[in-house]
Amino acid sequence: MEILRCEGIRKVYGTDLNQVTALDHIDLSVDKGEFVAIVGASGSGKSTLLHILGSVDKPSEGRVLIDGADISALNQTKAAIFRRRKVGIVYQFYNLIPTITVRRNILMPLLLDKKKPNQEYFEQVVKVLGIGDKLEFLPNQLSGGQQQRAAIARALLYRPALLLADEPTGNLDRKNSREIIDMLKLSNRSLNQTILLITHDEKIALEADRIVTIEDGKILRDEKRG
Amino acid sequence: MWKNYSYDYLKKNKASSYSIIIGAFIAALFLSFLCSLFYNFWLDNIEGTRQEEGGWHGRITGELGAEEIVKISHFANVEKAVVREETAGEGQTSVDIYFSNKRTVYQDMCSIAESLGLTEDACSYNYQLLSLYFIRIPGDDKPRMLMPAYLAVVALVCVSLILVIHNSFAVSQNSRIHQFGIFTSIGATPGQICTCLLQEAFVLGLLPILLGTFLGVLLSLCTVWAMTEFAADLAGGRQMRFGIHPVILAVILLLSVLTVLISAYLPARKLSRMTPLEAIRGTDGMQLKKKRHSRMLSVLFGMEGELAGSALRAQGKALRTTSLSLTLAFLGFMLMQCFFALSGISTDYTYFERYQDVWDIMVQVEDTRIEDFRKAEQMEKAQGVQSSVVYQKAKTLCSLPREVLSEELLSLGGPEAFVEGLSFNGEGNLLVGTTVMILDDRSFEEFCREIGVSPSLSGSILWNSFWDSTHSNFRYPVYIPYVKEKMDTIKLPNAEIPVTALSQKCPLLREEYEDYQLVQFIPASLWKEISGKVGGAEKDMYVRILANQRDSLDDLNTLEKEMIRLLSPEYEIETENRIQERLDNDKMIKGYEFVFGAFCALFAVIGIAHVFSNTLGFLHQRKREFARYMSVGLTPLGMRKMFCIEALLMIGRPLLTALVMTIAAVAFMIKASYIKPMEFVRAAPVVPVFTFLLTAFAFVALAYYLGGRRLLKINLADMLKDDRT
Ligand SMILES: Nc1ncnc2c1ncn2[C@@H]1O[C@H](COP(=O)(O)OP(=O)(O)OP(=O)(O)O)[C@@H](O)[C@H]1O
Ligand SMILES: [Mg+2]
Numbered sequence: 036m037e038i039l040r041c042e043g044i045r046k047v048y049g050t051d052l053n054q055v056t057a058l059d060h061i062d063l064s065v066d067k068g069e070f071v072a073i074v075g076a077s078g079s080g081k082s083t084l085l086h087i088l089g090s091v092d093k094p095s096e097g098r099v100l101i102d103g104a105d106i107s108a109l110n111q112t113k114a115a116i117f118r119r120r121k122v123g124i125v126y127q128f129y130n131l132i133p134t135i136t137v138r139r140n141i142l143m144p145l146l147l148d149k150k151k152p153n154q155e156y157f158e159q160v161v162k163v164l165g166i167g168d169k170l171e172f173l174p175n176q177l178s179g180g181q182q183q184r185a186a187i188a189r190a191l192l193y194r195p196a197l198l199l200a201d202e203p204t205g206n207l208d209r210k211n212s213r214e215i216i217d218m219l220k221l222s223n224r225s226l227n228q229t230i231l232l233i234t235h236d237e238k239i240a241l242e243a244d245r246i247v248t249i250e251d252g253k254i255l256r257d258e259k260r261g
Numbered sequence: 262m263w264k265n266y267s268y269d270y271l272k273k274n275k276a277s278s279y280s281i282i283i284g285a286f287i288a289a290l291f292l293s294f295l296c297s298l299f300y301n302f303w304l305d306n307i308e309g310t311r312q313e314e315g316g317w318h319g320r321i322t323g324e325l326g327a328e329e330i331v332k333i334s335h336f337a338n339v340e341k342a343v344v345r346e347e348t349a350g351e352g353q354t355s356v357d358i359y360f361s362n363k364r365t366v367y368q369d370m371c372s373i374a375e376s377l378g379l380t381e382d383a384c385s386y387n388y389q390l391l392s393l394y395f396i397r398i399p400g401d402d403k404p405r406m407l408m409p410a411y412l413a414v415v416a417l418v419c420v421s422l423i424l425v426i427h428n429s430f431a432v433s434q435n436s437r438i439h440q441f442g443i444f445t446s447i448g449a450t451p452g453q454i455c456t457c458l459l460q461e462a463f464v465l466g467l468l469p470i471l472l473g474t475f476l477g478v479l480l481s482l483c484t485v486w487a488m489t490e491f492a493a494d495l496a497g498g499r500q501m502r503f504g505i506h507p508v509i510l511a512v513i514l515l516l517s518v519l520t521v522l523i524s525a526y527l528p529a530r531k532l533s534r535m536t537p538l539e540a541i542r543g544t545d546g547m548q549l550k551k552k553r554h555s556r557m558l559s560v561l562f563g564m565e566g567e568l569a570g571s572a573l574r575a576q577g578k579a580l581r582t583t584s585l586s587l588t589l590a591f592l593g594f595m596l597m598q599c600f601f602a603l604s605g606i607s608t609d610y611t612y613f614e615r616y617q618d619v620w621d622i623m624v625q626v627e628d629t630r631i632e633d634f635r636k637a638e639q640m641e642k643a644q645g646v647q648s649s650v651v652y653q654k655a656k657t658l659c660s661l662p663r664e665v666l667s668e669e670l671l672s673l674g675g676p677e678a679f680v681e682g683l684s685f686n687g688e689g690n691l692l693v694g695t696t697v698m699i700l701d702d703r704s705f706e707e708f709c710r711e712i713g714v715s716p717s718l719s720g721s722i723l724w725n726s727f728w729d730s731t732h733s734n735f736r737y738p739v740y741i742p743y744v745k746e747k748m749d750t751i752k753l754p755n756a757e758i759p760v761t762a763l764s765q766k767c768p769l770l771r772e773e774y775e776d777y778q779l780v781q782f783i784p785a786s787l788w789k790e791i792s793g794k795v796g797g798a799e800k801d802m803y804v805r806i807l808a809n810q811r812d813s814l815d816d817l818n819t820l821e822k823e824m825i826r827l828l829s830p831e832y833e834i835e836t837e838n839r840i841q842e843r844l845d846n847d848k849m850i851k852g853y854e855f856v857f858g859a860f861c862a863l864f865a866v867i868g869i870a871h872v873f874s875n876t877l878g879f880l881h882q883r884k885r886e887f888a889r890y891m892s893v894g895l896t897p898l899g900m901r902k903m904f905c906i907e908a909l910l911m912i913g914r915p916l917l918t919a920l921v922m923t924i925a926a927v928a929f930m931i932k933a934s935y936i937k938p939m940e941f942v943r944a945a946p947v948v949p950v951f952t953f954l955l956t957a958f959a960f961v962a963l964a965y966y967l968g969g970r971r972l973l974k975i976n977l978a979d980m981l982k983d984d985r986t
Binding site (some may be wrong): 086089091092093111114115116117118120121124126130131132133134135139142143144146147148189 | 265269270273274288292440442443444445446447448449451452453533534538539541572
């Protein structure tokens with residue numbers, strides 16, 4: 036069953052003289068439960084695509100359908116609620132709120148929805164991510180890798196149907212990367228979560244069901260694996 | 262979001278809240294000052310109207326007997342009905358009616374009139390009093406703009422406060438744009454963000470608003486007190502009592518809260534509408550759109566100068582309001598000071614100095630003809646009087662044949678070149694306006710002696726001068742002769758009287774003659790003969806008195822009392838005395854200066870507080886920028902230098918702008934009033950202006966000092982880490 040589909044996505048930055056076409060006519064369809072890795076050279080447009088899929092950025096052209104709904108047509112409030120409930124995003128730069136504790140940062144999507152967090156699941160997530168003892172710290176008291184893990188925890192906690200992760204392991208050592216990928220895979224399997232993950236790491240890409248390669252804003256290859 | 266985010270944020274970032282707190286405080290202070298002041302003006306207006314017109318609302322006039330009056334007073338909305346003492350005409354009675362609900366006065370009056378079998382014409386209304394309650398009666402044809410004006414001023418102040426303080430909110434909110442970007446990216450709706458920001462504004466603003474309201478009321482109390490002290494005469498000698506009503510307080514609070522919330526809402530709405538990624542990237546932040554070098558600054562102050570210049574330029578938009586409010590404050594203050602200095606010079610010229618030796622006491626005798634006045638002798642002989650002149654004015658036309666006009670006047674084109682619509686009579690003679698000054702015979706004879714002609718009561722003395730307004734201005738007039746030296750008679754309407762003499766001088770009187778009039782002096786006895794034919798004089802006459810002792814207020818007051826005793830109750834009179842008038846005038850100017858000054862000062866306070874809060878917020882926002890400078894080796898000394906340059910620039914530009922504009926305005930005023938520039942320079946308000954400027958500068962410097970000290974104390978690594986993690 037298709038959960039995500041984008042048609043003719045174009046993204047152009049800047050005006051006139053210094054125009055940059057970051058994405059050029061991207062068509063992509065992802066099924067529910069798929070684990071997709073997106074790879075490509077630096078500057079090829081991976082993050083841009085992810086942002087558009089997560090509705091935090093608007094495409095210059097084209098539309099994005101999630102669960103059949105056209106998110107590029109949603110108004111801001113609807114888009115926000117949609118993001119909160121359906122999509123978890125992990126950013127390349129972690130984007131934690133600096134003035135509140137790590138715990139609140141992680142719980143924030145739930146708090147925004149005035150929902151009670153599932154305590155058990157929370158414990159589990161922070162334990163696997165190894166930040167259980169850092170919950171009462173402020174983000175900038177954590178190392179880069181710890182911050183990244185907090186950002187992942189935040190994205191996972193709502194158990195979103197779609198998880199978008201931009202180099203979630205970019206700042207981590209091999210052992211930690213392994214653990215996080217395992218966590219994502221577990222979540223992918225047990226919750227039937229759909230995951231799109233950007234990575235530079237070939238080993239990690241090979242774990243995915245499908246590898247999409249982007250070059251110069253276009254999809255160069257799209258290969259399904261065993 | 263309040264519990265989970267704002268509370269912590271505000272607790273940890275007190276500095277960024279200062280500007281908002283100050284903004285809210287100022288808004289409340291200003292509004293409460295203004296509202297309670299206006300409320301008191303309003304009360305005073307009502308009191309004044311009550312005293313002048315009475316406190317009644319409607320009045321019915323007609324053939325009303327006791328029965329009807331009882332009927333009126335039993336009418337539903339009628340509080341009381343009072344029969345007026347003064348009769349309104351034959352068989353007519355007027356009844357003043359007081360209503361409990363003023364809103365329905367018109368309808369009620371109509372139905373009362375109807376029930377008494379009278380028409381609407383029988384009703385009259387206390388328009389002025391009712392208009393003070395925003396009640397407009399149909400048929401009232403005066404504009405009654407007082408209450409709308411009050412409301413308009415309050416609305417204007419609200420709007421300008423919003424314009425000023427929304428900027429503080431914008432600065433504080435934009436510094437967190439990144440955080441709100443994260444919030445929206447994880448699913449906070451624009452509504453939630455707006456609500457959160459408004460909540461913050463409310464919580465931060467509440468205490469300052471309460472405090473500001475309280476101080477504002479206190480301030481208006483002081484103002485009312487000061488106004489009764491300094492300017493009692495302005496209000497017609499009525500004592501103003503200070504009052505405040507709970508409803509007014511509620512209105513003030515409501516207005517302040519609304520002002521603060523709207524100020525917060527404007528930038529919040531903009532912020533909440535940004536797409537998450539825009540916000541996270543913070544594109545609206547401190548990037549320079551175009552790279553420009555401040556060559557002059559870098560030449561003047563080196564690298565630090567260039568940094569300071571580009572930092573200020575990058576902040577262009579946020580600092581624009583600061584610049585503007587500073588410029589306006591400077592401009593307002595300087596203009597006010599210069600204006601008072603100029604008008605002081607001008608009144609001295611046109612009035613006080615000019616008439617210094619002309620009068621000590623003026624008595625205006627109402628409704629009296631000079632030939633009927635019997636007290637001249639007694640007044641002249643009274644103790645302390647050095648000399649007195651009794652005179653009356655009459656304005657009429659006289660006919661002048663062209664041949665008698667002086668060569669000088671003819672060469673300028675004659676009187677018709679100066680006066681529009683001059684007419685000719687049947688014989689082709691000019692009809693020119695003439696002011697006939699009728700002097701008592703004794704004074705007239707004295708004037709004859711003064712100008713060296715033998716005293717005679719048979720004719721008129723012409724003041725042979727005409728203001729040449731093409732070659733001189735009113736402040737330094739040049740006069741040319743009006744008529745030729747030879748002139749035997751002058752024709753007034755229905756009378757021709759001999760001309761005793763032509764004179765370049767005129768008797769010293771405190772009179773301003775109309776431009777281009779032919780002024781002539783005639784003795785009262787002559788006037789008595791011709792007045793029946795020529796026409797009437799003005800209804801009042803005057804006595805000008807010079808005193809023996811001219812320098813003390815007490816002496817003049819004593820003399821003034823003596824004159825009043827001599828003349829009343831026989832004559833109805835009004836008196837003035839020179840020293841008292843000077844004092845009153847000074848007092849009035851002081852009063853005006855005080856009121857204007859208070860407004861200017863408040864304005865300046867807004868400007869300065871704004872600078873203060875903005876500078877603090879601005880510096881706080883830039884801590885990472887400074888950290889970068891320091892991490893690449895800018896020394897604390899260099900930072901301080903940079904701060905100094907920034908402070909200088911921040912105040913320098915508004916100052917220059919205001920200065921240039923003031924100079925232009927003053928130059929214009931000087932030109933328009935024909936005052937010699939040097940005279941203004943001598944009286945220029947250097948001290949107050951300097952004090953004001955220095956105060957403003959001190960505040961900006963203080964803000965930079967405080968902000969800078971904080972920044973220099975912060976740990977470098979902490980600053981670099983900042984919030985982009
Ligand atoms: N805000 C922006 N303004 C202008 N150009 C931009 C902007 N953001 C991205 N770009 C351009 O769009 C292109 C794609 O950027 P994107 O961030 O998607 O690359 P990426 O594939 O994620 O690279 P990396 O692997 O280094 O993260 C780049 O050429 C970049 O310069
Ligand atoms: Mg990227």
